[in-house]
Amino acid sequence: MTPDLVARIAPLAPCYVYEQSLIRESLSKLRRAFASCRFLYSVKANPFAAVLREAALAGFGTDAASAEEVRLSLEAGIEPDDIYYSAPGKTPQDIALSIGRCRIIADSLHEIELLEHEAGSLGKIEKIGLRLNPDFGVFSEEGLPSKFGINAEDLGSVQKLLERCPHLRVSGFHMHLQSQLLDEDALSQYYFRSFSFFDRIARSLDIEPEFLNFGSGIGLAYDQLQERDLDLEKLGAAFEKHQGKFERLAHAQSFIETGRFVACRAGTYFTPVVDVKASRGKTYVIVRNGVNGFLRPAIAHLIVANNAQARDLQEPFYTNRHAFQLKAYKADGTLLTEPSKRVDVVGNLCTALDVVAADVELACVKPGDLICISNAGSYAYSLSPLAFSSHEPPKQAYLLEDGELKC
């Protein structure tokens, strides 16, 4: 970031800045690598309106996880047919609010009943999808218990139930097992098994699906020293090859979902230093809105402090020791480089858990300077406890390609 830009951001901090050029770059990388498969942007990763509009302009649909995310998608200009609403535990109100405004994916037999009731009361025939919990895992031969989707072995009950649902047509399937994979072979195998599974289910329900949704899985290297980005071209080619093998699925539109890949690197979090304290041999740099502005660095710290394995974490908390890089600037935009001793960067909440980074080398800072943190575009604002301690939440801004900063 140029000094001029940082100087313009400084008065807004604490603030997230999302860069249009980087969002566009990741959207087009995905599109280029997969010839016929389309992408759905996972709104939960970052529902900021400008980011959603960018996804819409690039021809992405959305993976909406609530009735509100359906509404935000429509507001961003996404067509109802391109919005896929999938989440467990939808209420009758969620369904009433969303029906006809998106493709609803039933997550259970109960949801099929709710959908039939709502479609019947509107006197219409509704196309729905089914979220399935397959009989395999990404790294195992067996299916696992899950709160998500309908178990493969319960498809007989689904079929019987659908016979009593004259207002519903099953038009496709959805699955999602794991995010943040960095292994092309594992993902390629997942795609192949999913195609075979979808083919088997389509035969047993005797339908030709209109869509197949493979969920997420595409990861990115948070720590570029120890991890490697996926070879998307290789992955895209493998996907297309698998797709060609299943005649019954030939006319189905395939989708892959991702929020992280699109938005993660495009976001940077800026927060001002409010105090610098020495205490019994340690130096604490205190910033505004640590955990209650950007939670994930604190989770990375907890992993390290407890010797846990990053891979043991449930999605979407995935993170690791070197996932977030810190830099320091003066408010006039000058990058600070004079090395300090090691410091703990902490937030200003009344809890010792409010740690942004422990025992790190950072340039010498004083109150009024700015700390900026990388990889803040996905599961960052949307996943942080912003209301904790009743501080004003961070702002969000979009940095257009021409340099204009829009709040």
Ligand SMILES: Cc1ncc(COP(=O)(O)O)c(C=O)c1O
């Ligand atoms: C069903 C589903 N789809 C898509 C995603 C998006 O994952 P990511 O942003 O890691 O690509 C998630 C994340 O938890 C998910 O649960």
